[in-house]
Amino acid sequence: MKIISITAFPFSLPTRRDFRWAGMLGNLGNFVAVRVETENGVVGWGEATPLPDWGGDFGRHAGETVKTVIEMVQNVLGPALIGSDVSDVTRATQIMNHVAVGNVYAKCAVSIALYDAWGKVTGLPVYRLLGGKVRDGVAVAHMVGLMPQAEAVQEAVMAVEDGVGTLQIKGGVDSARDISLITELRRLLGDGITLRMDANQGYGHGKNASRVVRQLTDAGVSLVEQPSQGLRYMSEVTASSSVPIVADESCWDIHDAYDVVRERAADCFSIYLAKAGGFGGACKVADFAESHLMACDVNGSIESAIGTAANVHFALARPSVSLAAVIAISAPSGTHPYRVAGHYYDDDVLAEPMAVKDGALLPLDAPGLGIVVDEEKLQSFRSDK
Numbered sequence: 001m002k003i004i005s006i007t008a009f010p011f012s013l014p015t016r017r018d019f020r021w022a023g024m025l026g027n028l029g030n031f032v033a034v035r036v037e038t039e040n041g042v043v044g045w046g047e048a049t050p051l052p053d054w055g056g057d058f059g060r061h062a063g064e065t066v067k068t069v070i071e072m073v074q075n076v077l078g079p080a081l082i083g084s085d086v087s088d089v090t091r092a093t094q095i096m097n098h099v100a101v102g103n104v105y106a107k108c109a110v111s112i113a114l115y116d117a118w119g120k121v122t123g124l125p126v127y128r129l130l131g132g133k134v135r136d137g138v139a140v141a142h143m144v145g146l147m148p149q150a151e152a153v154q155e156a157v158m159a160v161e162d163g164v165g166t167l168q169i170k171g172g173v174d175s176a177r178d179i180s181l182i183t184e185l186r187r188l189l190g191d192g193i194t195l196r197m198d199a200n201q202g203y204g205h206g207k208n209a210s211r212v213v214r215q216l217t218d219a220g221v222s223l224v225e226q227p228s229q230g231l232r233y234m235s236e237v238t239a240s241s242s243v244p245i246v247a248d249e250s251c252w253d254i255h256d257a258y259d260v261v262r263e264r265a266a267d268c269f270s271i272y273l274a275k276a277g278g279f280g281g282a283c284k285v286a287d288f289a290e291s292h293l294m295a296c297d298v299n300g301s302i303e304s305a306i307g308t309a310a311n312v313h314f315a316l317a318r319p320s321v322s323l324a325a326v327i328a329i330s331a332p333s334g335t336h337p338y339r340v341a342g343h344y345y346d347d348d349v350l351a352e353p354m355a356v357k358d359g360a361l362l363p364l365d366a367p368g369l370g371i372v373v374d375e376e377k378l379q380s381f382r383s384d385k
Contacts, residue, residue, distance in 0.1 A: 001038045001086045001121050006078030006110065008034045008070045011381040013304055013345040019145035020170070026053065029345060031304050032069040032106075033378060036113040038086050044117025045373050047306035048109035048274065054249075054301075057201075057230045061252050061275070064105040066383075072106040081110070086117045093280050104252070104277040111278025112310045112369070119368035126310070126369055130279065130317035137360035138315040141166035141196065141324035142341045143302070146173060149181050155340060156185055162341035164359035166194040166324035168225070172202020175212045179219050186220030194324065198225040201249055206236030213241050223323075225270060226250065234265035246270050246323075248299065253277065254284040261292055268323065269296040273310055282314055290320035297323035305330035305350035309369040312354075312361050329361060330354050332374070349378045 013029045034046035050064040080099045081092055092114055096107045115126045127133050142159035144152050144167055156167050167185070171178035182195055189195075197216055203209035209228040216224060225246040227237050238245045247266035251257055252275035260266050269289050276282040282298075289296050298315045300307060308330045315321045329342030331353030336343050341359060351372040355362040364370025 001040060001042065001117075003036060003081055003084050003086055004039050005037045006034065006073060006081060006113070008032050008073035008078075008109070010066045010070065010383045011349070011378060012383045013349075013381060014347055016343055016346055018147075019143065019302070019344060020147070026051065028302055030066055030383070031307075032066055032073070032109060033306065034073055034109040034113045036086065036110070036117050038117055038121065042086070042117050042120050044086070044113040044115070044120065044368065045306050046109040046111065046113030046116065047304055047310070048105040049301040049303050049307060050105045051301055056252050056256070057250050061104075062102060064103065068103070069106040069109065072100060072103045073110060076100050077106060077110055086114055086121060089114050089118065090280060093278060104281075105274045107277040108274040111280065112273070112306065115279055115310070116368040123367050125363070125365050125367060126313035127316040127363065130283065130313065133316040133363060134319050135316060137357065137362050138312050138327075139166065139324040139360045140164055140329060140342045140356075141168045141194070141297070141326045143168045143326050144170060146170045149177060149184070152181055153184055153188065157188060158340040159338075160189055160193055162338040162359070164324070164341045165192070166196060168196045168198050168326045170200070171197050172199035175203060175215075179212070179215050182216055182219040182221050194222045195220060196223045196225060196246070197221050198248070199227045201226050201229040203227045206233035209233060209237045210240045213237055213243070213245075217241070217243050223268070231259060231263040231265040234260075235263045238264060238266055244268050244295075246297075251275075251285070253281055254288060257285045257288050261288075261294075268294055270299045271296050271321065272300050273298070273307075273314060274300060279310070279314065283318065286314075286318040286320045290318075294320065295322045296320045297325050299326045302328050302344045304328075304345070305348045305354070305371055306369065306373065308354070309364055309371045312364055313369065316363055327361075329356055330371075332377075347377075349374055349381065
């Protein structure tokens with residue numbers, strides 16, 4: 001089934017509240033939609049959630065913007081794929097890597113759209129194209145952004161009341177605040193809730209980061225994500241920590257994963273489809289992690305329904321992706337199942353809400369990504385009009 005067009009355009013979603021993390025300069029909820037059409041009229045949807053102010057250790061992986069993603073998709077990646085069979089996803093990755101270095105968010109958006117179209121052509125959900133599901137749901141971790149402590153406590157407690165069992169707490173700006181917040185949350189929520197502190201590299205030098213992680217551990221933290229920057233300091237922290245250390249900014253692709261394991265710089269990986277350039281690259285990281293007995297999650301920048309659906313399929317199909325996923329629970333306006341948990345946007349571009357049970361997203365069994373994109377609503381959310 002030949003590809004006849006690949007287009008891209010920007011759109012935005014309304015947020016439930018302001019969400020921030022360390023180093024974030026822009027606003028949540030800005031995306032690029034990618035539309036792939038085949039010769040028989042099948043349409044596949046993909047998405048990028050680019051951030052110009054976020055990247056790998058010491059700028060090793062560069063940020064992307066809405067404009068750069070659109071430019072790359074429409075004028076570089078897309079033209080190179082016209083005429084290709086939509087099912088030749090590995091070859092498509094090779095072609096994209098040949099015509100462009102980096103630009104992994106743009107490549108990921110195309111990858112998602114190709115898999116969506118391929119699944120629709122074959123009548124199979126994407127998780128089956130990835131090898132079939134290994135679990136019956138994807139547990140969701142709710143992200144508690146940078147906010148005053150009283151607001152963070154309220155957000156966290158309400159998310160747990162909704163039914164999630166894991167919280168990702170954003171920190172890294174003020175370690176004393178982070179320790180105090182974890183202490184209060186552990187006291188209020190008890191031992192049954194997983195508390196994952198994400199410092200976004202904010203605790204600095206390895207010695208200081210190690211000291212803060214020890215204090216967080218005493219306060220009741222369960223895991224600490226990216227406490228420092230660079231494998232040297234991450235290794236120092238990991239060696240001294242009694243709780244698992246998660247590599248996020250330090251691990252984008254399979255090459256980074258090799259380096260992290262060689263340097264013993266983390267116990268877990270936080271995988272983004274975007275960091276790895278799409279499904280193929282993300283599967284390599286997850287399978288490598290499995291071979292080293294490392295748990296992973298699937299994470300991102302709080303995608304719309306299109307990206308969230310892709311994340312769900314990936315998590316369903318990879319054994320190592322066993323940690324609760326920091327992803328949205330997508331639903332149209334007025335239909336969200338929870339007050340707070342996974343509820344980042346007041347509206348979304350899918351026709352029906354995603355199904356959840358006990359804080360976990362259930363499999364999307366329809367062909368492709370398994371969602372119906374409300375194209376009229378998507379057009380209304382375009383930010384280039």
